[in-house]
Amino acid sequence: MRVVVMGVSGSGKSSFGAALAEALSLPFADADAFHPAGNIAKMQAGIPLTDADRWPWLDALGAWLAAQPGVVACSALRRAYRDRLREAAPGLRLIYLEGAPDLIAARQAARPGHFMPASLMDSQFATLEPPGADESPLVLDVTEPLESLIARAKESL
Ligand SMILES: Nc1ncnc2c1ncn2[C@@H]1O[C@H](COP(=O)(O)OP(=O)(O)OP(=O)(O)O)[C@@H](O)[C@H]1O
Ligand SMILES: O=C(O)[C@H](O)[C@@H](O)[C@H](O)[C@H](O)CO
Numbered sequence: 325m326r327v328v329v330m331g332v333s334g335s336g337k338s339s340f341g342a343a344l345a346e347a348l349s350l351p352f353a354d355a356d357a358f359h360p361a362g363n364i365a366k367m368q369a370g371i372p373l374t375d376a377d378r379w380p381w382l383d384a385l386g387a388w389l390a391a392q393p394g395v396v397a398c399s400a401l402r403r404a405y406r407d408r409l410r411e412a413a414p415g416l417r418l419i420y421l422e423g424a425p426d427l428i429a430a431r432q433a434a435r436p437g438h439f440m441p442a443s444l445m446d447s448q449f450a451t452l453e454p455p456g457a458d459e460s461p462l463v464l465d466v467t468e469p470l471e472s473l474i475a476r477a478k479e480s481l
Contacts, residue, residue, distance in 0.1 A: 325348065325350065325393050325417065325481065326389050326393055326394065326396075326413050326415065326416040326417065327341075327344065327348075327350075327394070327395045327396070327416065327417045327418075327419060327481070328389070328396050328398055328400060328406070328409055328416050328417070328418050328419070329341040329344065329395065329396065329397045329398070329419045329421065330398060330399060330400040330401070330406070330418060330419070330420050330421070330455070330461075331399065331420060331421035331422065331423075331428075331466075332399060332401065332428060332445070332448040332449060332452055333399065333432055333440045333444065333445065333448050334428045334429065334431050334432025334433075334435065334440075334445070335421040335422075335423060335428050335466055336421050336431070336466050336470070336473075337354075337355075337397035337398070337399070337421060338354050338356070338397050339470060340397070340419075340421060340464075340470060340473055340474070340477075341354065341395050341396070341397030342354075342395075342397070343470055343474050344395050344419075344474055344477055344478075345394065345395035347474050347477075347478055348395065348478070348481070350393055350394050350395050351392060351393070351394040351395070352394060352395050352396075352397075353385065353388050353389070353394060353395075353396045353397070354396075354397045355381070355385050355396060355397055355398035355399065356397075356439075358381055358384045358385045358388070359381050360380065360381065362377075363377050363378075363381060364439055367439055367440055367441070367444060368439050368441070370441050370443045370444060372444060372447040372448075372451070375402075375404075378405060379408070382398075382400075382405055382408045382409060383408070383412070385398055385409065386408060386409050386411070386412025386413060387412060389409065389412060389413040389416065390412045390413045396409075399448070400418075401448065401451045401452045401453065402451060402452075402453045403453050403455070403456070403459075406418065406455065406459065417460075417462070417481060418455055418459055418460065418461040418462070419461065419462045419464060419477060420454065420455050420461045420462070420463045420464070421464055421466050421473075422454070422463050422464065422465060422466065423465065423466035423467065425445070425449050427466070427467065428445070428466065429442065429445045432445060462476075462477060462480045462481075464476060464477065
């Protein structure tokens, strides 16, 4: 099984994705670890990534997912980004962590020690293209606690 957990920064992808991978006994990859140094520097400086910044990053992640089953936590904000991942790993399942901008921004800002500044949250939501029905996403409501989100995902997968 191949699973991509998507959503804006602070939606809970890393927390949820790691817990889901453990629950399913699958390898886990966090897309944050696949960014070239230049992308991290840009985000740290409060500059949103462009498509050109994201393609090589998505391709590295797609290669990881093509090579083995697993769970990947990746913003995958635009449909074109998800199409790129699906090209690399056909049949992947999509889980979308959905929540109100205020709640997610508050969690994102409260989280210590992360390179992503709160100032980028507006551009995260502006770039976000929520998955369409044709992408068959499992949509999870991030107001729910992690344990119940994991239970829902296990049931649905
Ligand atoms: N279901 C939840 N309920 C309450 N708090 C949560 C939930 N999921 C995640 N959090 C908290 O929200 C914050 C953001 O979560 P996390 O770092 O996993 O998001 P992320 O989408 O991986 O962000 P980024 O893309 O910026 O790395 C963390 O402090 C995390 O503990
Ligand atoms: O597409 C993007 O804008 C990036 O992936 C960001 O979302 C970060 O990688 C991450 O989510 C924050 O830690």
